[in-house]
Amino acid sequence: MKFNAILSMMAMPCLAAILSVTAQQPAWAAETAPRARAVRVGAVSQAWAAKDRNLDHVLQMLERAATQQAEIVCLPQDCVPTDGGASAQAARDALAGAAARHKMYVAANLREQDGGRQYSTSYLLGPDGRVVGKYRKSHRLPDENIALGDDLPVFDTPRGKIGLMIGTDHYWPEIPLTLALEGAELILMSLGVEPVPQQFPLEITLRARAFDDHVTVAAANYAGDLPYLCSNHPGYTGSPLGRGCVIDRSGIILADTGVRSGVAVAPVDLARPKDVYHLTFLEDRSLFHYLADAEVKRTVFKGPQRKIRVSIATVGFEHGPNPRPDSEFARILDEAGKLGSDVILMTEFGLATDDENGRQTLALVAEKAKQHQTYVIIGGLRDPQMPYRSRGRASWAYVWDRRGQVVGKYRISQYGDSVELPVFQTDFGVIGVMLCGDIYSQEIARSLALQGAEIIFCPSQSWGASGQFNLWMQQARAIDNGVWIAAAHLPMSEISQRSYVLDPYGSIQAASRYWSDSVCSTQIDLDAGPIWFAHSDKPGRAGKPGYLAGYYPRTIPERRDDLRAVLLAGRRPELYQAIPQKTLAHRMYSEELQKRMSEPQE
Template identity: 25%
Template sequence: MRWKTLVAILLALVCAGGVAAQTAARSVKVAAVDFIPAWGSLDANIRRLADAAEEVARQGVGFAVFPETAVSGYLFSDPSQIAPYLDTIPGDTTQALLPVLARTGLYMSVGIAERDAETGLAYNAAVLLGPQGIIGKYRKNGLNPQDQKVFAPGDTGVPVFDTPIGRIALLICYDDTYWQYARLAALRGAQIIAWHSVSDRVMPGTPAAQSKGDHSTVSNVQYMSAQNGVFVIAATRNGVETNPLTGGRLYYNGGSSIWSPQGHKLVQAPVVPPEELPPGLHGVYSAEIATTDADTPRAERLALRRPQLYAPWLALHRSPVDANATKTRRKATLIAAQWPEGPSLMDRTKPPKGALTVLPELSALPSGLPAEEIKSRAEERDGPFERALGALARARKAYVAGSYPERAGERVFHTVALAGPDGAILGRYRATHPAPSGWATPGDEIAVIETPLGRIGLATAEELATPELGALYAVQRADILAAPAGAPSPLKVEIDSALFSVADPPTGRADFFPYATAKQNQLWLVSGGRRAGDATAAGIYGPEPVVSTPTLTAAPGAADVRHQTEIPAVGTWIDQSQLIAGQQAQWFVPLTQRQDSACLRRWRAGGGCPGR
């Protein structure tokens, strides 16, 4: 099926599911708002929030996103502490805000610590409001350890709401640790994801033993736009919050931002050090957008999916134990080879003994060949390329991964092969998500190989824009993903370097999709690649680049980039085991359904999948 035809079908299916795009582009000024509540001061915070909404509307904003728990504060240690500061939806907060919106025409979403009127349970919620009233609400699914002290798991799924300014989904803070929630919003036709956060860091000087929870959720938000083709309005706060009952303290680093459907940053608030600040409005960060600009990129991203490969893996719940995981810790040296554009340098590559070296893609061919020539050079398994790869690995007593065009009858696959120190081919993988307009036939299964270095998965770097692929490797507990790359990607990490604690932040040089895949799935990712000028696709991407594992790109004149680490990765605020255990897999069934399935159509129209 031709690429443009596939996109057209996907758009038609979205419309048929009750999520039709707006018929005409409409420009709207949107804003991420830095609003600071006073801890445990519900009534005063509601008044401040109403005043802030007035001011935002005066600035000509049509849709504003406010932070998480904006009328209560966030740092509570047990249910009894937060109970006096919960509000219902509808409740006091909405009653104070709706007259402002009716008068000004403003739409807004805001995080509220919600008490369910029927059960009394507390939820970390966000509500979407407009001039006509309450549009809808969302209850947070991705609960971090702090959330789990006071909030019940969300029970709303991921709804998407039709409004005159576009189709809007709501997510909250730690939800962005899980790629699935933003993907569910895109599958339901969202044009905007409104993300509400209090992105926190531990206080400077905190002893290492007490700072394992240090992280920054706002450093994740680029992936929501880049992987899903939607606008993201990410609101967080700054300032220091102190719980007067426990003495506990967090500081919020700021960095509210707005992102385009192509994954580019449109505007960002400053990232700030700890500072005691008065409650109230502290910044409005705005951009003019046309929400319909998301429709084509979203359809293009979703058209890359192959749901038949995802069932049942992505809907499995694996907790508290997982027999697939690597159990013994070991050292591993990782190497990403860098070659300039032009001929293959495979015969000059000298992998160190015992290390894993990943070569650039189509490792035995010159770069930049047209599709027909690549296909004409395809060869069968156990052919010249695999023999050369095995000979290189055997001569150096190393692990070496590379790729080649594999011919199987009339079909040509982009195949990644891993050779071991004895020269044997340990595993092969046929790219499952190749570019639709490219030369390769899609493969039908992933590959995870057990080695003394750890569990090694195989992929190609071009596929990593589809987050489902990385998730398949995470759920099968790969420690390392070897992903040969070609030319440098035009989309780089654009996250503010001030949000990283490691010495070598990746901002501006690292390819974005390998970076996101490593972080989202808590594994090491190694991409050998080509160099073009000062840009490179050769990199090593760690599972926790915000706190402990640097993102390393090859220097312009270097033959490779290297890193020695421990496998499985040592966790900080999260590791792969916690990631898998924390998933709310009951919401993920739509991710496994084909585009034309009755289950997915019903879910897109607002029903359940499976039915309810």
């Protein structure tokens, strides 16, 4: 068979599956676009200073929000410092009075004393001045000295269904996901000042929460009263972030206070579907049972080698898998192999594995893995073992070891009947694999991390809204799970679409060239997990003279190297039972719009 003919048979298995699923809508799919439900949502950024952290100033901020016709307003964590007793009650009553005066809903976070315990509690105050409901912070880092609540409530109001989050809750993606599955359309996050504020990961994960969970997010926070300065621990611990913002369900920031104090207000249609391309998981969500299981079996690596070289060999379809040893496909495998790679990742193609061409191509890959003593991972191998629901062949990824043996296979989960999300033991660590549209389902990466995956490989044809949206999703998966991510995309005309390796902070360590075949490569240390900073009593240099002395900290936070372990240990699976049981499929595009997306346009 001629190679051009082979290429024509490889055309976009991932895209074909998308179109097939779109054509077979289940009974819950909306026939028409939902009726608009517009509301003006506001997020407050207070200055982290005594002059602003008092009841009078907070009431002024609500007055400012009212002048912008805000109907729902979120205040930061501990918006009024109290002991949780009578002073907290007085502050709550005053804020409830302001809510009634301005005919708005207000999310106000205060300390609460109850039964000898202190909670961090957000009250949803209604436009009649009554308490609609409250949420007690349900997750915490080890340095947070508070008791925890035991539920994730959603409040049904005439303006929409509202969920609440507090402070470091933002580290656990299961919280907003569960709120969304329980019906929340708007999540109000009352954030606080962390020991060493970090803007980069927070903005990415806030966008991802909105995008992944089909919700609008309003995040209130604190700003510094000096010009913003980032951290340089231990001398400088960084300014509070500011950035009170409203983010729609497409992940777009609609209003933002910037790095200063203020009020950000934006009109939001809570019924509006995403304005950007998105895949919603339509399959059996029991696949995600790992997230609600308190006893997930974890694979632990036992071996010496932890510093490895990861390379991504990026090629287009015209240079995709074929058995010729003189092909560009073979050449780029050799180029990556000669770098001393421990793993070579390639994208998702569309190669049938059970004909002569496929068998010879797989033999070539095995030969290259053995020749260069490297693992190789390739996606888009159309293995007949498990078809798509439309009966077309599903996309699989194969993992070859250094001997050229296939030691793992993973079948794409986004479009069919997968029943497990496996991880694989290698001679350097525990790995997971995702394919293409799997990136749209945050539960997949989470399931792999819970089982011990330290690096996740993603061969992908996914392009969607833009390479930037793809990057945000991949970065969020890295940040949330404390894992490395290697994603191989096809070279294409979208400038932001690249192949890349991300560290556990979501930062790009290597990336492919624009719209061309190329190899990118980097060395990673799987023992170098993400760090965090805990509160400490160690005195800083505040009050002493020196360069930019106004930024010297009062105390020096303690650097700790166990963030991944801390966040996984802080999960509360008993609160996540909705994740494998309920769906967000009803929030995808209307059936009419999906039909137009797939029909030829004049």
